[in-house]
Amino acid sequence: PYSLNLPDTFNAADHFVDRNVREGRGGKVAVLCEDRSFTYAQIQAGMNRFGNALKSLGVRMEERVALLLLDTEVYPQAFFGAIKMGAVPVCLNTMNRSQDFQFYLNDSRTRVLVVDAPLLEMIEPIRGNLPFLEHVIVPLRQGSPLRQGYGGQAPCCSGEPSVNGMRTGDLDFDALLAAQSDRLDTAPTCRDDACFWLYSSGSTGSPKGTVHLQHDMVYAANTYGMKVLDIKEDDVFFSAAKLFFAYGLGNGIYFPFHVGATAVYLPQRPTPEQVYATVRRHSPTLYFGVPTLYGQMLEQEGSMAGVRLCVSAGEALPPAYLHRWKARFQLDILDGIGSTEMAHIFVSNRPGEITPGSSGKVVPGYEARIVDESMHDVPPGEIGTLLVKGDSAAAYYWNKHGKTSETMMGQWLNTGDKYYCDRQGYFFCAGRSDDMLKVGGIWVSPNEVESCLIEHPDVLECAVIGACDEDNLVKPMAFVVLSATKEPSELVETELKEFVKSSLALYKYPRWIRFMDELPKTATGKIKRFELRNLLQQQQAA
Ligand code: 3UK
Known part of the structure; x- marks a missing residue:
């Protein structure tokens, strides 16, 4: 019932952006960021211009374009602009360090990097070590208050946006786009073409370029998005988890764009103050956070007025937070487990049906199994390895055949998580099968x-x-x-x-x-x- 029936020729940018304009939502607000607002028609024009800019730089289908960006309106334009002309955006974690970026950019053989000005200093020290990189594009947005930028070390988060890191030959995003047409033909991608990458880290070895296909985002939006969150056109989405995480990418880009809703972006670090201020300013109806931030928010004054549902993922939500949140805001927090490999959440609690301390039940459109060492299903209550099946699963890890075959076992994907399931079908997290740690929802x-x-x-x-x-x-x-x-x-x-x-x-x-x-x-x-x-x-x- 969840098989997508997408046509052979399918491009995710056409589905998530152009379709909204075709269906009459061109004038609808797609993105709210600080004091700026952008309609679907405006996002579409920016996407098309960016796609044309990539073409003018010689980028071709299947080539990687890396995004090292704060959460702003530039994100969906660059992400879908690359996808629409057939290139493959690689979303990079802005909290990482120069050495990490050197690995990502070389492993992916990125030819074009789009990097926000406050993050340029992370690239500066490795400029000489990037043999594949040909162009650096920098959105400057003069006057935009990106000074308390997110990521990097303290120096880049204060003072003027660092334009020092810009070198001769680097391109100004706005100037580049201004010179391009706002019309762009959609690349003739297939529904199973590579669409975007995210890097996933493991306990040993280098991070793995996780390759997602054109149909994956549609599948996640149709299942978890529609069936669990009941996302609608009049929802306003706010994800404190950043867009460069698989979690944030769904929350802030492809869920809202799937239903022609509105997304709110916060470029700064998501402190409780910033999050409450953003909720006050833009009145989201859906809020997405991670357990650590829920804990911090419970320690501070603030209101969640207007929010209909809150979501937590990344690591297990302590029941104490759930109870305190409910008492204070009369709101549920839906805990659910997702992964970079599965694109989004595949086992989740449901509104009005929450079991504290549990990750919930399997999401419609997915199957989950708990198995022992010989891959046999274990009885209820017994701990085993969590396997999951569903059509949003990544196709493979880039240039990592061994890790791919360990994780992607035919139709089933090995999460590496230890879980048990009770007789009612609720899944409970019981640790990892490797030594990896989740800290603030992020791998260490x-x-x-x-x-x-x-x-x-x-x-x-x-x-x-x-x-x-x-x-x-x-x-x-x-x-x-x-x-x-x-x-x-x-x-x-x-x-x-x-x-x-x-x-x-x-x-x-x-x-x-x-x-x-x-x-x-x-x-x-x-x-x-x-x-x-x-x-x-x-x-x-x-
Ligand atoms: C752990 C959880 C218990 C679990 C993610 C929502 O976290 C996401 O992706 P990552 O690739 O990590 C995946 C791993 O994180 N985990 C995630 N959520 C929970 N453990 N309870 C939870 N609710 O070990 C999993 O294998 O960083 C979360 C949506 C998309 C995502 N990528």
Whole structure:
């Protein structure tokens, strides 16, 4: 019943943008951002101009165009402009660091990068190491208050938008678009052509370019969007989770555009103040957040007036937040599990049918199974690996055949999550099958934090695990053996934290450091993270 019946020749930009204009919604507001507002006709014109600009730069079908952008009206124009001319946008996480971007841009062989001015300084140090990159396009939007830009380190978030990072030959987005026609023929893509990429990180190895097809966004919108959220043309969507996440991309772009609704964008970091101010200013009807932010918002004054439904994903929502939110705003928070690989949420609670502490039931259009090591289904109540099936699944990981075949097992996709299911069909999260941590809804690989710490001259050995904070949400904790010449102290602890902050994305640093004389190891010398987890549990129980 959920098979899409899309024609062979299908382009997602035509479906999500042009169709709205064809169906008479050209004058409808598609995007609200700060004090600016854009109709579907305006987004369409910008999309077409951007597509033409890419053509004029020599970009051809199937080539990658990277987007390193804050949440503004530029996002849907650049995203769909690339898709409409047949290129493949790669949405990059603005919170990452220069070294991460070097990997993404080279792995994807990106020829054109669109990067917001406050984020240019992340690209500057790696300019010489990007053999495939030919053009850098910078939306400047003079006078736009992007000064408290999102992402990067403090210096880029204050003072003037950095235009220093712009080099001779870099292109001004607005000037480039002004020179182009606002009409563009849709590339003759097939419904199964590559459409967009997102990078997904794993516990070992480099991040994986996750390749989504032209039909995937339509499938997610028809299933979770229509059947669970009941999205409608008169909804106003506001996602505190940024558009570069798979979660935010659905919430802020392809759900609203699927039904010709309105999306609200917040370019700044989503602090409780900014989120409440945005709700007050634009009165969204649907709000999308992550557990950490719900916790922070509960600590602050503010109103959610006008919102009909709130959604949480990225990591399990603590029941305490659910209850406090309901008591304060008389609003439900729908917790649901999604993934970059599945594009969006595939197991979710329903409005009026919420089981606190559970991720809910399988979303119409998807199937889910919990299996043991030999891929047999486990009985209700027993923990196993969560597999999911549904037509929004990514086709493969770019140039990673091994990881692709481990994860995409024919029709079924291995989430890597440990889950159990009760007799009523509710799914409950029970951890991961790898050591990956979800921190504020975003992946942290313990290996990556360990590799960073070990670079510090005073660190002899270290291991990183997840530990729960006072609200039961996971944050990285490091166990460190110092070199013989160094004594543990608060000073060393602060220094190590700062050291990680300076080279990795901010959310990855260890919130606690425990100094050890030695670390538990296997016979082959591998650090036993599970013993450290047990040690921590015993200490916390005591
Ligand atoms: C975990 C959850 C418990 C789980 C995402 C909504 O988070 C998203 O994508 P990612 O690729 O991570 C996927 C992994 O995150 N997870 C996500 N949601 C929940 N665990 N309860 C939840 N509600 O380990 C999953 O495998 O970053 C979320 C929509 C689209 C997404 N991409």
